[in-house]
Amino acid sequence: xxxxLDTRTLHPGTNLAxxxxxxxxxxxxxxxxxxxxxxxxxxxxVKEVEQAFAPHPxxxxxxxxxxxxxxxxxxxxxxxxxxxxxxxxxxxxENLGWLKDDCYWDRLVLRIVPPLGHYAITNRNQHTPVxxxxxxxxxxxxxxxxxxLTGLDANTCMRFYPDYWTRPIANSCxxxxxxxxxxxxxxxxxxxxxxxxxxxxxxxxxxxxxxxLIDPMEWMVFSAAHLHDTAPNQGDTTRFSLEFRSxxxxxxxxxxxxxxxxxxxxxxxxxLFRRLSDNARLTRDLLACATTPGV
Numbered sequence: 001x002x003x004x005l006d007t008r009t010l011h012p013g014t015n016l017a018x019x020x021x022x023x024x025x026x027x028x029x030x031x032x033x034x035x036x037x038x039x040x041x042x043x044x045x046v047k048e049v050e051q052a053f054a055p056h057p058x059x060x061x062x063x064x065x066x067x068x069x070x071x072x073x074x075x076x077x078x079x080x081x082x083x084x085x086x087x088x089x090x091x092x093x094e095n096l097g098w099l100k101d102d103c104y105w106d107r108l109v110l111r112i113v114p115p116l117g118h119y120a121i122t123n124r125n126q127h128t129p130v131x132x133x134x135x136x137x138x139x140x141x142x143x144x145x146x147x148x149l150t151g152l153d154a155n156t157c158m159r160f161y162p163d164y165w166t167r168p169i170a171n172s173c174x175x176x177x178x179x180x181x182x183x184x185x186x187x188x189x190x191x192x193x194x195x196x197x198x199x200x201x202x203x204x205x206x207x208x209x210x211x212x213l214i215d216p217m218e219w220m221v222f223s224a225a226h227l228h229d230t231a232p233n234q235g236d237t238t239r240f241s242l243e244f245r246s247x248x249x250x251x252x253x254x255x256x257x258x259x260x261x262x263x264x265x266x267x268x269x270x271x272l273f274r275r276l277s278d279n280a281r282l283t284r285d286l287l288a289c290a291t292t293p294g295v
Contacts, residue, residue, distance in 0.1 A: 005162055005210050010221065012036075013097050016248060020256040023143060026165040029221040030214060031092075033147055038091035041084055042217060046149055048080025049110065049240060059150050059237040062114035074112055081110045081242065089244060090276060092145075092219075104247045104273035104282045113156065113239040116232060127232060128199065130161070132262075133224035135173050135200040137269040139247060139287075140257035142224035146243045152213050155235030158220075159209040164227040168262035169202050176200040178269055202227070225258035247273055252286055 008022060010031035023029065033042050052073050053061045065073060085108035093103050113127065134140055146158065176197065184196035206227060214220050222228075224245065233239065251257065273282035 005160055005212065010096070010219075012095050016098055016102070016250055017254065017256070020141075020143075020248070020251045020254075023221065023223050024141070024225075024251075024256055024258045026162065026223065026226070026258075028212075028226075029219075031219040031221060033217040033219050036091070036095050038088060038095050041088045041091055042147075045081055045084045045088065045242075048084070049077045049149065052077035052080065058240050061112075062118040062238045070114075074110070077112075078110045081108055085244070086276075089246075093276060098248070100277040101275065102249045103276040104249070105276055106245045106272045106274075108242060108244045111239075111241045111243060113230060113233050113241075115155075115236055115238065116234055128230045129197075130202040130206055130227060130229040131171075131199045132227050133199070133245070134258070134260065135171055135263050135265070136176070136178065137224065137272065138263060138265045139268055139270065140225060140260055141247050141251045143246045143248070144222050144224050144226075144243065145219055145246065146222070147219045147241060148214060148216055149240040149242065150237070151216055152239070153235060153237075154211055155231055155233045156237060156239035157211050157213055157231050159211055159229050159231050160222075161206040161208065161227040162210055163208050164206055164261075165225075166259075166261070169206060169227065170204050171202050171262060172197070172200045173263050173265050178267075223258040225260070245273075247282060249286065 006027045007030050008027060010019065010029040019029065033039065050058060056064045061073070062070070088108065089103075089105050090100060093100055116127075133142060133144060148156075150156070176199075181194065181196050181198060184194040188194040209229075211231070212220060268284065268287055270282040270284055270287055274280060275282070
């Protein structure tokens with residue numbers, strides 16, 4: 001049997017230190033998305049996505065478009081998401097009572113996972129294999145935010161492997177390079193999948209997955225060090241989800257971070273993150289306490 005996932009509800013006013021201590025101890029936060037200003041923005045964002053696939057319901061979008069048309073629809077929907085992304089993340093941080101000067105984030109991404117076999121796999125609709133985000137970015141104070149726009153079941157959810165929060169697993173960190181991935185991505189035609197893995201992956205199959213079945217329009221927040229993957233969609237509905245990542249300056253300054261069990265990498269992808277208040281990049285001089293020493 002899998003170890004149960006420890007979850008708490010994140011409320012406005014939650015102390016950032018308490019938020020980090022729970023997250024970097026392996027716990028997960030659940031945070032209602034449809035409240036206050038962020039709820040209004042999220043509703044606008046959903047309308048943008050629905051308009052891109054109209055008149056068809058999002059969960060049945062895979063039944064109505066050719067492969068190339070489906071990719072075009074995804075790109076149109078992502079454009080609508082991007083236009084509202086900064087406003088939404090600012091609203092989330094303000095709703096929680098945190099400082100925008102303290103928050104660095106990457107970007108808001110729309111993920112779409114249709115049933116297996118309906119479309120050619122591309123960079124926009126691929127199943128993500130078992131990995132820890134920290135294997136790629138090497139930032140152990142990174143917080144992952146994930147929200148489903150549609151209902152979840154065993155075929156469309158994210159799977160976690162909580163037994164591996166304290167257990168290392170063999171992986172491809174030694175042979176993976178972000179620069180090589182970026183070059184492969186640039187050389188990949190639209191509607192195709194890059195011939196290089198998007199993240200370092202586990203080299204053995206972990207056991208005891210736990211399914212995260214959160215409600216639609218609810219954020220799940222978890223440490224980037226959690227081992228997880230996308231459930232293979234063997235059902236008959238398409239999943240639409242949003243995700244972004246954050247790093248908080250106070251966590252760096254106070255040395256709050258998750259453990260590093262199995263990543264020997266030395267580099268950090270801090271340049272992916274920008275400060276929410278003024279768009280300044282996260283720099284290496286701020287990372288003195290950001291990473292747990294390599295294994």
